[in-house]
Amino acid sequence: xxxxxxxxxxxxxxxxxxxxxxxxxxxxxxxxxxxxxxxxxxxxxxxxxxxxxxxxxxxxxxxxxxxxxxxxxxxxxxxxxxxxxxxxxxxxxxxxxxxxxxxxxxxxxxxxxxxxxxxxxxxxxxxxxxxxxxxxxxxxxxxxxxxxxxxxxxxxxxxxxxxxxxxxxxxxxxxxxxxxxxxxxxxxxxxxxxxxxxxxxxxxxxxxxxxxxxxxxxxxxxxxxxxxxxxxxxxxxxxxxxxxxxxxxxxxxxxxxxxxxxxxxxxxxxxxxxxxxxxxxxxxxxxxxxxxxxxxxxxxxxxxxxxxxxxxxxxxxxxxxxxxxxx
Amino acid sequence: xxxxxxxxxxxxxxxxxxxxxxxxxxxxxxxxxxxxxxxxxxxxxxxxxxxxxxxxxxxxxxxxxxxxxxxxxxxxxxxxxxxxxxxxxxxxxxxxxxxxxxxxxxxxxxxxxxxxxxxxxxxxxxxxxxxxxxxxxxxxxxxxxxxxxxxxxxxxxxxxxxxxxxxxxxxxxxxxxxxxxxxxxxxxxxxxxxxxxxxxxxxxxxxxxxxxxxxxxxxxxxxxxxxxxxxxxxxxxxxxxxxxxxxxxxxxxxxxxxxxxxxxxxxxxxxxxxxxxxxxxxxxxxxxxxxxxxxxxxxxxxxxxxxxxxxxxxxxxxxxxxxxxxx
Numbered sequence: 001x002x003x004x005x006x007x008x009x010x011x012x013x014x015x016x017x018x019x020x021x022x023x024x025x026x027x028x029x030x031x032x033x034x035x036x037x038x039x040x041x042x043x044x045x046x047x048x049x050x051x052x053x054x055x056x057x058x059x060x061x062x063x064x065x066x067x068x069x070x071x072x073x074x075x076x077x078x079x080x081x082x083x084x085x086x087x088x089x090x091x092x093x094x095x096x097x098x099x100x101x102x103x104x105x106x107x108x109x110x111x112x113x114x115x116x117x118x119x120x121x122x123x124x125x126x127x128x129x130x131x132x133x134x135x136x137x138x139x140x141x142x143x144x145x146x147x148x149x150x151x152x153x154x155x156x157x158x159x160x161x162x163x164x165x166x167x168x169x170x171x172x173x174x175x176x177x178x179x180x181x182x183x184x185x186x187x188x189x190x191x192x193x194x195x196x197x198x199x200x201x202x203x204x205x206x207x208x209x210x211x212x213x214x215x216x217x218x219x220x221x222x223x224x225x226x227x228x229x230x231x232x233x234x235x236x237x238x239x240x241x242x243x244x245x246x247x248x249x250x251x252x253x254x255x256x257x258x259x260x261x262x263x264x265x266x267x268x269x270x271x272x273x274x275x276x277x278x279x280x281x282x283x284x285x286x287x288x289x290x291x292x293x294x295x296x297x298x299x300x301x302x303x304x305x306x307x308x309x310x311x312x313x314x315x316x317x318x319x320x321x322x323x324x325x326x327x
Numbered sequence: 328x329x330x331x332x333x334x335x336x337x338x339x340x341x342x343x344x345x346x347x348x349x350x351x352x353x354x355x356x357x358x359x360x361x362x363x364x365x366x367x368x369x370x371x372x373x374x375x376x377x378x379x380x381x382x383x384x385x386x387x388x389x390x391x392x393x394x395x396x397x398x399x400x401x402x403x404x405x406x407x408x409x410x411x412x413x414x415x416x417x418x419x420x421x422x423x424x425x426x427x428x429x430x431x432x433x434x435x436x437x438x439x440x441x442x443x444x445x446x447x448x449x450x451x452x453x454x455x456x457x458x459x460x461x462x463x464x465x466x467x468x469x470x471x472x473x474x475x476x477x478x479x480x481x482x483x484x485x486x487x488x489x490x491x492x493x494x495x496x497x498x499x500x501x502x503x504x505x506x507x508x509x510x511x512x513x514x515x516x517x518x519x520x521x522x523x524x525x526x527x528x529x530x531x532x533x534x535x536x537x538x539x540x541x542x543x544x545x546x547x548x549x550x551x552x553x554x555x556x557x558x559x560x561x562x563x564x565x566x567x568x569x570x571x572x573x574x575x576x577x578x579x580x581x582x583x584x585x586x587x588x589x590x591x592x593x594x595x596x597x598x599x600x601x602x603x604x605x606x607x608x609x610x611x612x613x614x615x616x617x618x619x620x621x622x623x624x625x626x627x628x629x630x631x632x633x634x635x636x637x638x639x640x641x642x643x644x645x646x647x648x649x650x651x652x653x654x
Contacts, residue, residue, distance in 0.1 A: 126571055137502060140510040175464060175555040183467040183552050209559030213567040225510050226556055228502040229549075232536025233557040237564035240540040241595075244453055245572055248591040257584035264575040268568070 001031065003050070004308045005079040005088035008036035009057040010095020012295050015044055018094060021301025023047035028302075030309050033088060035079040054078040060294060064098030068106060076100055080107035083287040090288035090308035092279065094296035101138055104282055104289040111317070113324045116142075117284035118150045118224070119291060120157050121231055126271035128215050129165055132158050133173075135224035136231045136280060142223035144188035147172070148196045152323040153283040154219040155198060160314045161307070168218035170198060171207030173226060181206055185223065193221075209233070238272055278303030281311065283320055288312055328358065330377070331635045332415035335363035336384040336402040337422020339622050342371055345421060348628025350374035355629075357636050360415060362406040381405040387621060391425030395433060403427055407434035410614040417615035417635035419606065421623035428465055431609055431616040438644070440651045443469075444611035445477045446551070446618060447484050448558055453598035455542050456492055459485050460500075462551040463558045463607060469550035471515035474499070475523045479650040480610040481546040482525060487641045488634070495545035497525060498534030500553060508533055512550065520548075536560070565599055605630030608638070610647060615639055 006022045008015045015036060026032045026049055033050045034041060041051055056074040058067035068077060076095055080103040082088035093100045105117055118135035125131060134154045139146065151170050158168040172189055174182035179190050186206070193203045207217045212234055222230070245265070249258040270276060278300055279292035288311045292304045311317075333349045335342045342363060353359045353376055360377045361368060368378055383401040385394035395404060403422055407430040409415035420427045424446075432444060445462035452458060461481045466473065478497050485495040499516055501509035506517050513533070520530045534544045539561055549557070572592070576585040597603055605627055606619035615638045619631045638644075 125567070140502060173556060175467060175552055175559075186552075209556040209561075210563030210566070212560050213563050222556075225502055225513075226553055229500060229536040229553055229557050230560040232502075233539050233560040234536075234564040236537030236540050237561040238568055239537070240452070241565055241568045241599075244595045245592060248595060249588060251591055254588055254591055257587040260584040261576060261581055261588055264578055264581055265572060268571045268575060272568075 001309065001312060002087065002089035003031035003033045004305050005033050005035050005052070005082045005091045006301065006305065007075045007079045007091065007093035007095055008034040008041055009054075009075040010093040010100070011292065012060065013297060014094065015041060017296065017298045018301055019044045019046055021298035022049060022305070024298060025302040025305040030305055032305060033082070035082070036075045052078060052082060058096050058099040060096050062096060062099065064096060064102045067096065067099045068102040076103040077107065080104050080289070083289070084108050089312040090290065092290045092292060092301065092304045092308055094292035094294055094300065097137070097291055097294070100289065100291050101282055104285055104287065108285045108287040108289070110284055111286055111321045111324060114284040115146050115149055117282050118153060119280050120154055120283050121280040122161070122277050123212055123231075123234070124271050124277055125213050125215070126268050129218055130162065131212055131217065132168075132219045133212065133227055133231060134219070134221060134283065135227050137224045137228035138282070139224040141225070142185065144185060144192045147185075147189040147221050147223065148192045149284070149324060151193060151196065151198060151203070151219065151221045153320050154221060156319045156323040157281060157283055157316065158219050160311060160316045160319060165218070167202060169202055169204045169216070170219045170221065171204050171211060171217035173209070173220050173222035173230065174206040175208065177206050177208065179205065242269065275300035276303060278307045286317065288316060328636065328639060329414065329416035330358035330360045331632050332360050332362050332379070332406040332409040332418045333628065333632065334402045334406045334418065334420035334422055335361040335368055336381070337420040337427070338619065339387065340624060341421065342368060344623065344625045345628055346371045346373055348625035349376060349632070351625060352629040352632040357632055359632060360409070362409070363402045379405060379409060385423050385426040387423050389423060389426065391423060391429045394423065394426045395429040403430040404434065407431050407616070410616070411435050416639040417617065419617045419619060419628065419631045419635055421606075421619035421621060421627065424464070424618055424621075427616065427618050428609060431612055431614070435612045435614040435616070437611055438613055438648045438651060441611040442473050442476055444609050445480060446607050447481055447610050448607040449488070449604050450539055450558075450561070451598050451604055452540050452542070453595050456545055457489065458539055458544065459495075459546045460539065460554055460558060461546070461548060461610065462554050464551045464555035465609070466551040468552070469512065471512060471519045474512075474516040474548050474550065475519045476611070476651060478520060478523065478525060478530070478546065478548045480647050481548060483646045483650040484608060484610055484643065485546050487638060487643045487646060492545070494529060496529055496531045496543070497546045497548065498531050498538065498544035500536070500547050500549035500557065501533040502535065504533050504535065506532065569596065602627035603630060605634045613644065615643060
């Protein structure tokens with residue numbers, strides 16, 4: 001396969017952790033190229049990986065639109081161009097999320113018929129089926145037909161990512177399970193989803209915020225404003241409670257029993273760690289683009305590159321194109 | 328003080344737990360009347376509390392509007408009438424949320440100048456300042472001026488509920504901290520909040536979903552659709568992780584160490600338990616109305632009645648009227 005282009009300059013821990021992750025995953029036999037400033041990368045052990053030079057970096061807090069327009073030789077823009085030009089099979093970045101979206105959208109372009117690309121985030125649910133939430137932040141304003149496309153793209157992604165789990169159940173995020181619940185956008189979308197071509201999934205109706213970690217639904221569809229708020233509310237709650245539990249167990253008088261119970265809690269913590277998931281997918285483009293968490297470690301990059309490889313191998317882009325084209 | 332009217336028939340555990348809670352809190356010296364079907368309540372130990380008869384019950388899954396219109400002798404409608412008629416100081420119900428709102432709105436009425444009442448939910452944050460989220464579900468569709476009133480009412484509620492914590496910091500729930508982030512409603516509201524009369528609080532700008540359990544903000548303002556999704560996402564995540572932690576600790580080989588660490592985790596669990604908070608407040612009406620969780624236990628009712636008593640004692644309604652009237 002063509003190599004996966006990894007933006008070596010993007011992320012809170014770039015380039016050290018990004019480079020380390022790229023080197024580690026390449027050692028497992030997945031071809032990778034690093035994109036970034038050769039002068040900076042010279043200071044790191046890049047393990048003989050090819051470095052595609054890019055002289056600029058779009059900073060984490062930079063305005064995405066301006067960054068992409070002005071910094072044409074940035075690592076993000078160059079990574080997207082490698083995919084566009086058939087020199088890389090996918091791109092991975094833990095950098096500025098908005099700039100990653102803009103680079104991928106402007107350089108790769110949308111698939112025919114796709115109204116707007118959407119960010120699909122995998123919510124891991126330990127010992128249970130994961131949930132895919134989209135849009136989790138690309139489009140603050142959405143229409144009903146956009147949400148229908150998100151359902152089609154999300155179901156296709158779920159089937160590609162978790163083929164062993166069978167056809168996904170698709171739900172519309174609302175504030176009550178009955179069809180009439182929600183605002184006008186939800187009411188319109190509910191009616192559209194009932195008539196939509198949804199291969200390979202099935203629309204099960206409205207779901208609620210508590211279903212993000214339930215087993216009732218696999219693909220949850222919403223606008224990017226609500227999706228981003230829901231995802232961050234969930235992440236904040238998990239982080240708070242993990243911290244509170246660990247804090248309680250750190251009490252000096254609990255040293256011995258804590259030593260015994262902590263190993264039992266580790267699998268839950270690891271499953272919920274964003275680094276395990278590796279990143280979110282930007283769906284609807286003519287190429288695979290993985291948006292990793294800004295705080296990505298080397299392990300996150302390893303997992304992101306593996307997801308990219310799987311999505312390329314499984315021909316996700318063609319499947320999304322077919323799902324949108326057949327509707 | 329006038330008694331607090333408790334809807335004895337509302338809630339998943341009604342009437343047993345509701346009656347038990349009312350009796351327990353009355354024993355602490357807070358006057359309470361039960362509202363409900365005398366024939367049903369005769370089967371429970373009502374501890375000599377006054378029973379205001381109401382022959383009908385609006386069921387948990389009944390259409391709120393129809394329920395309130397058709398069941399004029401329901402416990403919910405009668406409870407709201409007691410407040411309206413100056414026979415009770417406040418009402419508490421763990422019943423149908425929509426019907427509780429509708430009863431309170433139609434019977435008590437809005438305060439002058441209040442565009443729409445909002446549900447203010449207290450999010451407990453163990454070892455930290457609590458956060459008030461509003462609107463958490465009363466109004467699926469909102470305008471900028473409505474959100475400004477929510478900010479004014481929420482800040483007033485925070486100051487009444489937690490006078491020891493000083494003036495609350497007010498944040499607008501969005502998807503990025505910069506002023507330009509979010510959809511058109513957020514952009515409009517941001518500008519309005521910058522100019523609004525916000526006594527006694529201060530507008531600190533946009534906040535994100537992860538701030539629901541942070542110490543950065545005290546009152547988070549949003550529309551009822553987003554607020555309900557955010558709250559349920561948070562509750563679902565907390566429930567999931569609590570269950571996973573407890574499940575891991577139940578392993579037979581961890582019996583002894585678990586016995587030692589569980590007492591350290593109890594305070595966190597208790598602080599996060601919705602029963603500890605007691606209920607959400609419906610703000611903007613000519614009376615105090617507490618909406619308790621559908622699954623409320625006796626303890627939840629005890630705490631809800633105490634919050635009601637505090638809000639009556641502190642003259643919350645007059646303070647909300649002043650906050651809205653002065654803007």
